[in-house]
Amino acid sequence: MQAIHPIGIFDSGYGGLTVFKAIKEKLPQYDYIYVGDNARAPYGNRSFETVHEYTWECTRWLLQQGCPLVILACNTASAKALRTIQQKDLPALFPDRRVLGVIRPTAEVAGDMTVTKKIGVLGTKGTIQSNSYPIEIHKFHPEIEVVQQACPMWVHLIENNEHNTPEAEFFIQKHIRSLLEQSSEIDTALLACTHYPIIEDKIRKYLPPHIKIVSQGSIIADSLTDYLHRHPEIESKLTQNGGMGFFTTDDPADFNEHASIFFGQEVTSEHLNLE
Numbered sequence: 621m622q623a624i625h626p627i628g629i630f631d632s633g634y635g636g637l638t639v640f641k642a643i644k645e646k647l648p649q650y651d652y653i654y655v656g657d658n659a660r661a662p663y664g665n666r667s668f669e670t671v672h673e674y675t676w677e678c679t680r681w682l683l684q685q686g687c688p689l690v691i692l693a694c695n696t697a698s699a700k701a702l703r704t705i706q707q708k709d710l711p712a713l714f715p716d717r718r719v720l721g722v723i724r725p726t727a728e729v730a731g732d733m734t735v736t737k738k739i740g741v742l743g744t745k746g747t748i749q750s751n752s753y754p755i756e757i758h759k760f761h762p763e764i765e766v767v768q769q770a771c772p773m774w775v776h777l778i779e780n781n782e783h784n785t786p787e788a789e790f791f792i793q794k795h796i797r798s799l800l801e802q803s804s805e806i807d808t809a810l811l812a813c814t815h816y817p818i819i820e821d822k823i824r825k826y827l828p829p830h831i832k833i834v835s836q837g838s839i840i841a842d843s844l845t846d847y848l849h850r851h852p853e854i855e856s857k858l859t860q861n862g863g864m865g866f867f868t869t870d871d872p873a874d875f876n877e878h879a880s881i882f883f884g885q886e887v888t889s890e891h892l893n894l895e
Contacts, residue, residue, distance in 0.1 A: 628682030633661035635815030636693030637882035642837030664744025725843035727756035743812035
């Protein structure tokens, strides 16, 4: 059989499926493998060292499956693990492979999002504490002011299918109020967690109507398309059979049930044992 060289997509749980969905719609021809580390999710409150350890374990597995390119479709992993993976892990073990994150592509297009030059960022505690978004956005758009708000409960509620409860409404309203109290000039709310599109309707409910909500799926899909055009040495290694594989470190039946909501179609996964 012909060897498969897919694009690997990693997330701490289900959220990266919102990015995968956009990528698959934009670039349906390639083969893909998705890994959700659901058994150890969420990552948002974990240390830099732990996030790197978990992210590298899953990324290394994807690389061992023959992926020339892996996308960290997780903002926390991109904030806390990507740089070490790119600078230390890959050169030592997989020097001809590439691992990309979701923060830099989002920062690059931040200037197209806002008129008032005030962007609000909603993310996990880990992403916000890393300060990655203000740093990266300032590199490309020094005139933009970034206001951040950690939303530590949101991923937990989404991962446990409790995002339609009154408790979820309380925390969504609470954190959006805290964001708006920091600046009255915000005209753009960036969902800096790939889980958050699942609750976009609830986020919209508590934001003033003039504030635009930006999620990352289409941004990452466009960025990946551009990257492959600019890097034919990577693109040429990718196989194009339109195949998809899904793996979870937790229970596949549970993953399949939740994943279909994020991915927009039925998902059949396999258990991944990293031991």
